Amino acid sequence: MRACVVGLGKVGLPLAVQYASRGLSVIGCDTDAAKVEQINAGECPVVGEEGLEEGLKAALREGRLHATIDTAAAVAESVVAVIIVPVGLTADRRPDFSHLDAATEALASGLRPGTLVLVESTVPVGTTRGRVGAALAAGGRRLGVDVLLAASPERVSTGRIFRDLRTYPKLIGPLDEASWARADAFYRAALEAPCLLRVRDPETAEFAKLAEGLYRDVNIALVDELARYADALGIDVTEAIAAANSQPYSHLHQPGVGVGGHCLPVYPYFLPEEASLRLPAAARSINDAMARYGVEKLEGALGSLRGATVLILGLAYRPNVKEAAHSSALPLAEALQERGARVLVHDPWFSDEEVRALGLEPSSKFPPSHVDALIVQALHDAYRDLDLRSFAGCRAVLDGRNALDRSTVEAAGLRYLGIGR
Numbered sequence: 001m002r003a004c005v006v007g008l009g010k011v012g013l014p015l016a017v018q019y020a021s022r023g024l025s026v027i028g029c030d031t032d033a034a035k036v037e038q039i040n041a042g043e044c045p046v047v048g049e050e051g052l053e054e055g056l057k058a059a060l061r062e063g064r065l066h067a068t069i070d071t072a073a074a075v076a077e078s079v080v081a082v083i084i085v086p087v088g089l090t091a092d093r094r095p096d097f098s099h100l101d102a103a104t105e106a107l108a109s110g111l112r113p114g115t116l117v118l119v120e121s122t123v124p125v126g127t128t129r130g131r132v133g134a135a136l137a138a139g140g141r142r143l144g145v146d147v148l149l150a151a152s153p154e155r156v157s158t159g160r161i162f163r164d165l166r167t168y169p170k171l172i173g174p175l176d177e178a179s180w181a182r183a184d185a186f187y188r189a190a191l192e193a194p195c196l197l198r199v200r201d202p203e204t205a206e207f208a209k210l211a212e213g214l215y216r217d218v219n220i221a222l223v224d225e226l227a228r229y230a231d232a233l234g235i236d237v238t239e240a241i242a243a244a245n246s247q248p249y250s251h252l253h254q255p256g257v258g259v260g261g262h263c264l265p266v267y268p269y270f271l272p273e274e275a276s277l278r279l280p281a282a283a284r285s286i287n288d289a290m291a292r293y294g295v296e297k298l299e300g301a302l303g304s305l306r307g308a309t310v311l312i313l314g315l316a317y318r319p320n321v322k323e324a325a326h327s328s329a330l331p332l333a334e335a336l337q338e339r340g341a342r343v344l345v346h347d348p349w350f351s352d353e354e355v356r357a358l359g360l361e362p363s364s365k366f367p368p369s370h371v372d373a374l375i376v377q378a379l380h381d382a383y384r385d386l387d388l389r390s391f392a393g394c395r396a397v398l399d400g401r402n403a404l405d406r407s408t409v410e411a412a413g414l415r416y417l418g419i420g421r
């Protein structure tokens with residue numbers, strides 16, 4: 001079976017390698033010619049994805065994968081086309097379909113009768129049928145006959161994609177029975193997923209993926225509010241959450257200095273205004289305010305931040321990944337600078353140039369010669385054994401993820417501040 005994967009990013013490349021590892025013949029398509037060249041040369045453009053480098057080398061060695069910028073030609077040779085390009089946000093926070101539209105257009109120009117198109121990108125409800133399907137049907141193609149179509153949103157997390165592919169049920173929302181039969185056969189061949197979870201239609205699959213993300217964002221907003229209340233009462237919210245979650249109906253997440261990444265902060269804006277959902281928007285504004293709240297706590301502890309040097313540990317939006325999309329490091333730095341602090345940022349996954357490219361000052365020397373406070377934004381494994389005594393001048397640690405052991409911080413002679421602790 002020959003499949004093509006359109007979009008060789010952090011998710012698309014691992015997918016292509018996964019399919020090849022199961023014996024499929026895979027063509028990877030990307031508009032980034034340098035990336036395509038790199039992949040064909042066996043150089044992995046994605047860092048930190050467990051198993052990807054070896055998997056890519058094996059797929060190339062066995063002749064089961066090659067990359068191209070010519071999506072139309074790749075689709076013409078394939079019986080299945082998987083779309084996994086991002087739908088992000090425009091400057092005014094509306095869904096940005098530019099990559100998806102371009103990918104669909106290229107795909108449509110090479111499509112042969114009977115090809116199955118799978119939309120794995122996370123998209124607003126109705127996109128697979130109403131946008132991708134409509135574009136593919138242009139020129140007289142009949143959906144369900146000439147083009148088979150399904151939404152199968154990808155639910156993996158970077159860093160552990162191959163594990164997630166083996167363990168998460170694969171959601172599939174087919175357009176019709178013919179699309180289902182082909183999607184079922186494809187995913188059975190391409191994945192080791194424990195089950196294929198068929199839902200009624202593409203819209204249900206798209207809705208389910210958004211619901212997963214919205215649930216987490218709203219859940220975190222609730223614990224963020226509880227954390228502020230706990231602070232006011234002098235209660236340790238992490239202890240209270242653990243106690244609450246000892247009962248099977250409570251699934252409270254952890255509060256923190258903000259929610260980053262390309263999923264949770266983005267999906268609420270995939271909801272159309274007419275849906276009139278109130279909680280997702282409220283959750284966004286609560287979560288977005290947490291960086292400022294953390295900085296205010298730190299300011300309260302130090303008296304003033306004017307002239308202070310504050311080191312943010314972790315630019316990535318979560319531990320052990322090289323991804324800075326919507327990272328809370330940015331609003332933290334902004335709130336600190338507004339109060340007159342000098343902000344240094346350290347992250348073992350990013351070079352100094354990459355930190356600078358985001359308008360931040362890297363801590364080239366680590367530990368720096370002097371800091372007044374530390375903020376833990378992403379607790380990478382590399383930070384777990386940090387000797388806090390090595391930070392000369394440091395008086396306080398804001399544990400922005402409630403991930404440190406308070407007694408260890410205090411034993412180093414530093415003031416411990418958590419979110420709701």
Ligand SMILES: NC(=O)c1ccc[n+]([C@@H]2O[C@H](COP(=O)([O-])OP(=O)(O)OC[C@H]3O[C@@H](n4cnc5c(N)ncnc54)[C@H](O)[C@@H]3O)[C@@H](O)[C@H]2O)c1
Binds near residue numbers: 123
């Ligand atoms: N990153 C994650 O953790 C994650 C998890 C689950 C789902 N997803 C979803 O997967 C999708 C892709 O995310 P990602 O993180 O891999 O993105 P990414 O930014 O890492 O990669 C996207 C790739 O698509 C390529 N591309 C853009 N336009 C193209 C076009 N017209 N034709 C071919 N290639 C094109 C880009 O050059 C890039 O290589 C998104 O919809 C995202 O919501 C991501």
